[in-house]
Amino acid sequence: MTPRSINETSQWTLSEETAKGPPRATFVVTCVTCGSESGVVDDESHPVEMWALRHTSLHTDHRQFRLTTEWFLRVDPAPGNPLHDTEKENTP
Ligand SMILES: [Zn+2]
Structure with a gap:
């Protein structure tokens, strides 16, 4: 990873999506x-x-299961990202 991509990545934060609509x-x-x-x-x-x-209990020899889950995440501008203050001002 180049220093430029590290810098670009640090300007964003990743978190769990908490907005109404999609399930957690x-x-x-x-x-x-x-x-x-x-x-x-x-x-x-x-x-x-x-x-x-x-x-x-219905099929006593069926004892292995695969759990599949989806977890919804979002990326937002971090402090220092030019969009951070702009989007914060426009949030109701
Ligand atoms: Zn089965």
């Missing part, structure tokens, strides 16, 4: 044995964990 995260569990899926659930993993437990 999504979760889905897939049975490794048969490929059945729990369905996608927003914001908490408990429903897909319960799905895995129920699935194994």
Whole structure:
């Protein structure tokens, strides 16, 4: 990485998306044995964990699952970035 790209990267901050609209995260569990899926659930993993437990109780030899999650992030201008003050002034 060149010094220029380090400088450009330091002018931005990465954080969890907290705006209304998108979920904080999504979760889905897939049975490794048969490929059945729990369905996608927003914001908490408990429903897909319960799905895995129920699935194994119905198919006692299906005991491995793959959890897939999406976590929504955002990048904003950091202090020192010319856009930092401009965007802060325009925020209601
Ligand atoms: Zn299964």
